[in-house]
Amino acid sequence: MSYYIPDYRAKSIFEIDYDKLRKLGIKGILIDIDNTLVPMHTRIPTEEAINWVKEMIHLDFKVCILSNANHERTSLFKDILAVTGVGMAFKPRKKGYLKALEVLALENTQCVMIGDQLLTDIKGGNKINMMTVLTEVLDKNEHWFVRLKRVIENLFLRKQLEKVEWI
Numbered sequence: 199m200s201y202y203i204p205d206y207r208a209k210s211i212f213e214i215d216y217d218k219l220r221k222l223g224i225k226g227i228l229i230d231i232d233n234t235l236v237p238m239h240t241r242i243p244t245e246e247a248i249n250w251v252k253e254m255i256h257l258d259f260k261v262c263i264l265s266n267a268n269h270e271r272t273s274l275f276k277d278i279l280a281v282t283g284v285g286m287a288f289k290p291r292k293k294g295y296l297k298a299l300e301v302l303a304l305e306n307t308q309c310v311m312i313g314d315q316l317l318t319d320i321k322g323g324n325k326i327n328m329m330t331v332l333t334e335v336l337d338k339n340e341h342w343f344v345r346l347k348r349v350i351e352n353l354f355l356r357k358q359l360e361k362v363e364w365i
């Protein structure tokens with residue numbers, strides 16, 4: 199299967215069937231920050247993000263932030279949300295994902311990568327055989343470079359994405 203195609207898609211992290219993830223053997227969640235956990239340019243975690251983390255902990259998931267943002271931004275989120283995290287991950291490179299697995303002390307088959315970008319979040323997760331869930335962007339007001347990537351994604355992948363199951 200193409201590296202760019204997620205296992206599942208979801209409207210947002212708030213609308214994922216986490217019971218189903220558990221039943222599929224998932225114990226750890228690698229989560230992207232921008233436009234997945236919070237809208238782009240959101241300086242600190244939103245109340246929704248804080249509540250989401252609480253819910254995940256309650257459901258007994260381990261959470262690790264995996265972001266291409268700088269260490270400062272990643273640390274801020276990590277500290278406020280009281281979860282683990284890997285910043286400057288250079289997704290889709292494997293290194294950050296492997297670091298996150300090490301931090302969570304879980305195997306690739308026990309984790310899911312949740313993110314809004316096919317070319318980074320999803321591709322990287324697929325490269326290390328991890329379950330991937332593509333979410334829709336929380337905020338359409340994106341940087342031109344990210345928008346350009348989405349145009350490319352749409353051109354090549356829309357047909358295939360339409361076949362992906364919602365979770």
Ligand SMILES: [Mg+2]
Pocket residue numbers: 230231232233234313314315
């Ligand atoms: Mg993102």
